[in-house]
Amino acid sequence: MTKHALLVAGLLALVLKPAFGQEKIFDSHVHLWHGEASIREYEAQLASAHQQVAGFGAMWFGGPNQALAGKIEETRANNDALIALSEKHPGMLPIATAHPYDGQAAISELERVASRGIKVLKLHPHTQKFDAADPRVLALVRRAGDLGVIVLMDNASIVPDDCEKLFNLALSSPKTRFIFAHMGGLNFRFWNILALARTAQNFFADNIYFDISATTVIAAGSPIQSEFVWTIRNVGVDHVLLGSDYPQLSLPQTLAAFEKLDLTSEEKAKIRYDNARRLFGLK
Numbered sequence: 406m407t408k409h410a411l412l413v414a415g416l417l418a419l420v421l422k423p424a425f426g427q428e429k430i431f432d433s434h435v436h437l438w439h440g441e442a443s444i445r446e447y448e449a450q451l452a453s454a455h456q457q458v459a460g461f462g463a464m465w466f467g468g469p470n471q472a473l474a475g476k477i478e479e480t481r482a483n484n485d486a487l488i489a490l491s492e493k494h495p496g497m498l499p500i501a502t503a504h505p506y507d508g509q510a511a512i513s514e515l516e517r518v519a520s521r522g523i524k525v526l527k528l529h530p531h532t533q534k535f536d537a538a539d540p541r542v543l544a545l546v547r548r549a550g551d552l553g554v555i556v557l558m559d560n561a562s563i564v565p566d567d568c569e570k571l572f573n574l575a576l577s578s579p580k581t582r583f584i585f586a587h588m589g590g591l592n593f594r595f596w597n598i599l600a601l602a603r604t605a606q607n608f609f610a611d612n613i614y615f616d617i618s619a620t621t622v623i624a625a626g627s628p629i630q631s632e633f634v635w636t637i638r639n640v641g642v643d644h645v646l647l648g649s650d651y652p653q654l655s656l657p658q659t660l661a662a663f664e665k666l667d668l669t670s671e672e673k674a675k676i677r678y679d680n681a682r683r684l685f686g687l688k
């Protein structure tokens with residue numbers, strides 16, 4: 406092929422790319438503050454941006470239902486409502502919750518929702534007001550590991566020693582797979598420790614995944630963007646998921662930021678969808 410023909414072919418590929426359809430996306434971090442109304446709002450926002458998703462992980466939190474300790478009846482009702490919604494909305498992955506300080510009642514609730522098909526449990530040290538280093542947290546997440554339930558925990562570094570506590574929780578519960586949401590927020594640099602943790606013998610079970618919701622929006626186009634990309638590679642591109650943290654941030658806004666990151670198209674495809682497909686066992 407001549408130089409000219411190559412150039413034409415290249416331009417053609419650029420022009421044709423959108424016509425072949427969008428890249429597949431799974432949004433792993435969506436809050437339904439107002440139940441089904443939130444799903445409609447989320448879908449309307451995507452429609453107006455001509456954006457499609459293959460699916461999304463949906464949780465409460467942030468609205469009237471904080472799943473605080475001592476409110477196990479409410480927690481149960483919210484988990485059931487979420488499961489019911491997911492039955493009506495194909496592509497929705499329901500993410501249940503429990504409060505670790507409810508002890509055995511929380512473990513029983515985890516077992517109950519796991520038997521109803523729940524694959525992910527969300528815990529939020531800040532919103533739910535618990536200490537991630539408390540032994541009741543370890544007991545709950547270990548049980549999740551036994552049941553094959555993935556534990557999604559907020560990791561925006563808005564509580565003291567957030568990353569350190571979560572890292573040690575993951576080390577203490579090697580059979581549990583964790584997703585740490587926001588990858589440490591602006592403390593994401595901490596997680597480069599995983600590159601070293603993998604070099605220590607019988608230390609780290611490689612059971613930590615991250616979603617890069619919110620942090621992507623703040624890091625893209627910033628002076629720390631290249632450090633953020635370096636961190637994604639050090640924690641392992643295979644361990645990183647895309648998420649929006651709707652409604653605080655939108656998926657179109659997140660994707661625009663994500664596109665600015667200097668990752669290869671293969672790496673981006675893994676983060677947009679493939680890693681979620683493998684981790685959550687999506688069809």
Ligand SMILES: [Zn+2]
Pocket residue numbers: 434436650
């Ligand atoms: Zn969130």
